[in-house]
Amino acid sequence: MAMTLEQINREIETLALETVMLDPEDVPNLGKTAKSIESIINLAKTLKEENLISICAAMKHYIESVILRETTDLGPFERGVSALQKIVDNLAKNKSYEVNIDELIADLGQKDKDYIESTFNNSIVTGKEVETGENKIAKEKYGYPAGSTAPAKIHDEDREIISDFVGESLDNLATIEVKLMDLEQDPTDVETINAIFRPFHTVKGVSGFLNFNKINQFAHTVENLLDKARNGELTITGEIIDIILESVDLLKSMIENVRSSLDTGILFEGSEDIEYFNQRIEDLISPETKDRKKRLGEMLVSSGTVTKADIAEALEIQQKKPEKKIGEILVEHDKVKTKAVVSSLREQKRVDVLESLQVKVDTVKLDNIVDMVGELAIAQSMLRQHEAVLNNKDRKLLQITNQLNLITSSLQTTAMSMRMVPIKNTFQKMLRLVRDLARKAGKEIQLVTSGEETEIDRNLIEEIYEPMVHMIRNSIDHGLELSEERVANNKPEQGTIYLKAYHKGGNIVIEIGDDGRGLNREKIMSKALQIGLVKEGEKLTEAEIDNLIFHPGFSTADKVTDISGRGVGTDVVKSKVEKLRGRVEVRSFTDKGATFYIRLPLTLAIVDGMIVKVANERFIIPTLNIQESFRPQKKEVFTVKGEGEVIKVRNNLIPLIRLDRLLGLNKESASQQAKAEPWEKLVVVVENQEKKKCLLVDELIGREEVVIKSMGGWLKDIKGIAGSVIMGDGRVGLILDIGSIFQLVSRE
Numbered sequence: 001m002a003m004t005l006e007q008i009n010r011e012i013e014t015l016a017l018e019t020v021m022l023d024p025e026d027v028p029n030l031g032k033t034a035k036s037i038e039s040i041i042n043l044a045k046t047l048k049e050e051n052l053i054s055i056c057a058a059m060k061h062y063i064e065s066v067i068l069r070e071t072t073d074l075g076p077f078e079r080g081v082s083a084l085q086k087i088v089d090n091l092a093k094n095k096s097y098e099v100n101i102d103e104l105i106a107d108l109g110q111k112d113k114d115y116i117e118s119t120f121n122n123s124i125v126t127g128k129e130v131e132t133g134e135n136k137i138a139k140e141k142y143g144y145p146a147g148s149t150a151p152a153k154i155h156d157e158d159r160e161i162i163s164d165f166v167g168e169s170l171d172n173l174a175t176i177e178v179k180l181m182d183l184e185q186d187p188t189d190v191e192t193i194n195a196i197f198r199p200f201h202t203v204k205g206v207s208g209f210l211n212f213n214k215i216n217q218f219a220h221t222v223e224n225l226l227d228k229a230r231n232g233e234l235t236i237t238g239e240i241i242d243i244i245l246e247s248v249d250l251l252k253s254m255i256e257n258v259r260s261s262l263d264t265g266i267l268f269e270g271s272e273d274i275e276y277f278n279q280r281i282e283d284l285i286s287p288e289t290k291d292r293k294k295r296l297g298e299m300l301v302s303s304g305t306v307t308k309a310d311i312a313e314a315l316e317i318q319q320k321k322p323e324k325k326i327g328e329i330l331v332e333h334d335k336v337k338t339k340a341v342v343s344s345l346r347e348q349k350r351v352d353v354l355e356s357l358q359v360k361v362d363t364v365k366l367d368n369i370v371d372m373v374g375e376l377a378i379a380q381s382m383l384r385q386h387e388a389v390l391n392n393k394d395r396k397l398l399q400i401t402n403q404l405n406l407i408t409s410s411l412q413t414t415a416m417s418m419r420m421v422p423i424k425n426t427f428q429k430m431l432r433l434v435r436d437l438a439r440k441a442g443k444e445i446q447l448v449t450s451g452e453e454t455e456i457d458r459n460l461i462e463e464i465y466e467p468m469v470h471m472i473r474n475s476i477d478h479g480l481e482l483s484e485e486r487v488a489n490n491k492p493e494q495g496t497i498y499l500k501a502y503h504k505g506g507n508i509v510i511e512i513g514d515d516g517r518g519l520n521r522e523k524i525m526s527k528a529l530q531i532g533l534v535k536e537g538e539k540l541t542e543a544e545i546d547n548l549i550f551h552p553g554f555s556t557a558d559k560v561t562d563i564s565g566r567g568v569g570t571d572v573v574k575s576k577v578e579k580l581r582g583r584v585e586v587r588s589f590t591d592k593g594a595t596f597y598i599r600l601p602l603t604l605a606i607v608d609g610m611i612v613k614v615a616n617e618r619f620i621i622p623t624l625n626i627q628e629s630f631r632p633q634k635k636e637v638f639t640v641k642g643e644g645e646v647i648k649v650r651n652n653l654i655p656l657i658r659l660d661r662l663l664g665l666n667k668e669s670a671s672q673q674a675k676a677e678p679w680e681k682l683v684v685v686v687e688n689q690e691k692k693k694c695l696l697v698d699e700l701i702g703r704e705e706v707v708i709k710s711m712g713g714w715l716k717d718i719k720g721i722a723g724s725v726i727m728g729d730g731r732v733g734l735i736l737d738i739g740s741i742f743q744l745v746s747r748e
Contacts, residue, residue: 005091008043008052011036012084019081024072025202034063040084051101052087055080058108065109076107078439154265165206166259172199173248173255180241187236188424188452190431196244197226203251214269215254221278222247228285232428243280250277276308297326300336300344310335366418373415374606374707378726380408416603419459423501423510424452426461430472434497437476444483444494445476451501456508457603463580464510464600467573471512471596472497474570479516479594489591491515498595507582507624508602513595519588521545527554543690546586546594550574573598578739581607581622581722585690599624606705607725607735612684613699615665618733620706620725625738627685627692629700634679647683647694654685656694657745663720688739695741708735719744 015036022029037060044052059080065071083104154162176196183192204219222244228234257270297311314329321329327341383389389401427449438445456464480495487493500511521542528534528548540548548554552571573596577584582600601607601624609620610629628649636648637656645656656678659665683694706725709732722737 004043004046005088008040008047009088009092011040011043012081012088015040016081016085019074019078022074022077024066024074025198025205030063030067034060034067037063049091052084054101055083055087055104055108058105058110061110062108071109076109079442080104080108154261154267159262162210162258162262165210166255166262169203169206169255170252172202173252175199176248177245180245183236184238184241187241190230190428190449193226193230193236197223197230200226212254212258212269214274215251215258218247218254218274218277219251221274221281222251225281225285232425234285240284243277243284247277247281250274300330300340305340305344306330306335370415370419373412377408377412377707380404381727382730412606416457416606419457419603420455421458421461422453423456423461426465426468427452427499427501429465430468430499433469433472434476437473441476442482443476443480445480445497446494447497447499449499454501454503454508456501456600460508460580460600460603463576464598467576467584467598468499468510468512470570470573472499475512475514475516475594479514479518481517503602504599508600510598510600511595512598513593515593518590518592518594519546519549519586521588524548541690543587546588547690549586550584578737581624581735583624583688583739607708607723608703608705609735610684610703611701611706611727611733612695612697613701614663614697615660617665618701618727618731619659619697620733620735621684621686621695622722622735622738623703625686625688627687629682629684631682632679632694634677637678645678647678649685649692649694652692654692654694655745656683656696657741658696660696662741662744686738688742691742693742693745706733 015033018029018033018036022033024030037056041053041056041060044056059077062071062077062080066074066077176199179192179195183189183196186192200219200223204216204223207215207219225234225240225244229236229240234240254270257268261268297306297314300306301308301311310330311326314326314333314335317329317333318324318326327336327344330336331338331341384401384405389397392398430449431447434445434447475497480497481489481491483493486495496515498511498513498515500509500513502509524545525534525540525548528545528551529536531554533548533551533554534540549570550573554570574584577598577600580600582598584599585597586594587597588594601622607620607622608624609622610626612619612621632647638646638648638653640646640653645658646653647656648654678696682697682700684697684700685692685694706727708723709725720737720741722735722740725733725735727733
């Protein structure tokens with residue numbers, strides 16, 4: 001029994017995976033799913049588990065109704081899969097059922113358990129073979145078994161079916177032409193690509209069951225092309241749009257031929273040359289042929305110089321006389337002038353040269369180039385600030401150094417751009433994630449994306465994936481409500497997750513938001529008080545309350561689910577983003593949703609920062625954290641008992657951090673440093689997690705983009721320091737980690 005139960009569990013897990021990818025219009029996979037259920041039924045029979053058999057039988061009836069287009073809602077079937085998983089899990093633990101069998105069977109559209117058992121027993125239990133979904137739809141709707149060869153002669157019982165197929169297919173193909181105009185305007189619009197994909201998919205599926213093999217084969221080829229495009233493996237170009245339009249025309253022609261067959265009584269799909277189109281499409285989507293040079297025959301046909309029939313005839317002659325070239329054969333048979341062939345060959349050569357200029361570069365080599373360009377920039381900066389150059393009055397030398405500055409800056413920009421890639425592929429992965437998690441949570445959710453072409457450092461792409469996944473999981477599990485709750489609150493039944501990317505202020509910003517219930521601030525404060533994160537009576541702003549969720553281990557989930565609620569998500573996001581020298585913030589509005597903002601530098605190799613001097617040491621404060629800088633007046637400096645020094649900035653009191661004390665600088669003259677008054681120095685207002693502090697510095701040297709150097713070894717984990725740079729005079733400057741500094745201050 002244990003072995004059988006394990007087999008059933010494996011079959012159900014396989015069924016669960018199939019269900020995640022199931023599409024109501026994908027008849028072949030629906031039929032495959034029906035077969036999977038049959039396997040579970042046969043195993044359940046050996047255990048004599050009648051309830052399991054009854055549920056599976058109801059699910060099989062339901063999937064057949066989807067195949068027959070009686071319903072398109074897969075929700076009840078998915079709930080059936082979940083019920084099967086629970087039942088088998090309970091059987092393994094010798095527990096009783098936690099599933100209402102009759103309610104589930106009714107949900108699947110059947111009368112009751114006894115009815116489904118009696119219906120089922122008349123087939124499976126008595127040994128009769130239950131028809132698969134494919135055979136059932138073929139027999140009941142199309143008049144002959146799936147997989148059989150359609151007769152050349154059209155029978156009277158087939159006429160209505162074929163007529164319906166023709167009408168529906170032509171209507172579907174007509175929608176494609178409208179959508180292609182939209183795609184021409186925005187080739188990256190995934191929704192438009194999907195809208196074009198679906199009609200081809202439908203024509204392919206139905207023509208396959210009707211055994212219109214030529215239509216089926218061609219629709220399948222075009223479907224493959226569109227599938228590559230919607231998965232991000234292929235970029236939509238003018239050439240692809242043109243071939244889709246031509247494909248629509250060809251399919252229309254073949255379907256019109258089928259319509260004419262209804263009058264003649266003899267099935268005829270047409271004599272169109274689909275091999276030529278198939279080859280053109282395969283050349284676009286096949287990795288092996290994508291980069292090959294264009295054939296001469298294709299170029300002559302596309303220019304209208306010769307016909308496809310002329311090329312086909314020339315190819316037949318070439319098979320008999322392989323020593324002759326296509327161009328030579330066409331000229332000999334007066335199909336084309338020599339001048340046209342020469343012109344096409346010249347164009348072919350030009351295209352070949354252009355393709356040869358595109359080379360793949362190993363990412364390790366690319367990173368080495370970026371590193372060496374960074375070293376060059378450092379050397380150039382050191383040269384520019386060298387005393388011999390600064391004091392030299394030679395105009396020629398000054399001209400040369402200025403030219404070197406321009407070249408180095410341009411080279412650095414070009415090298416960095418080579419590492420930049422669109423964030424599109426990462427966004428597309430989220431489409432599948434949202435779909436799967438929404439099904440698991442039993443919620444209706446759509447993902448709306450924008451800014452997919454925004455470019456980001458390749459190394460950042462890999463690091464930001466996990467934080468984005470955590471945020472989307474939280475939106476689905478905590479943020480978005482069930483459909484019933486949304487409707488009760490006058491919201492659309494379907495929830496929405498927004499994913500945006502854009503450049504702002506020299507940084508990339510990724511927004512992950514939803515239109516759900518927003519953060520529950522009362523619950524957050526209650527939890528924070530419970531774990532001692534805030535003190536009783538402490539007043540916090542709404543933004544400060546919201547940002548408490550980033551505290552390690554903080555979670556307001558009532559129960560742990562397999563989607564989120566373990567108290568690690570937001571903490572992981574914060575730590576990951578800060579390691580990338582970025583910031584993460586959250587904005588929430590009750591019953592309107594919450595949005596997380598992840599701000600990152602454009603690249604990990606260079607930091608844009610303000611160089612400051614503190615106790616004769618130089619530090620770099622990332623501009624991402626800087627709000628403003630100024631020299632405070634004496635009347636703006638206050639000492640608060642138990643809280644230290646504060647500076648009044650725009651009517652707000654902001655704590656003051658003396659960097660020299662915090663970082664342990666100039667200990668030998670600590671007493672003198674302690675006497676230094678803030679109004680004798682400068683303050684830089686910095687922000688992190690909606691909290692602000694004033695950093696006391698001696699001097700602002702200037703803003704500069706500097707190349708980051710790893711601290712390496714045991715120095716890499718020093719609190720308050722994010723990395724190092726080599727300054728123009730060859731000395732080392734340290735990059736301040738503002739988030740870490742705030743933590744150090746809070747512990748004091």
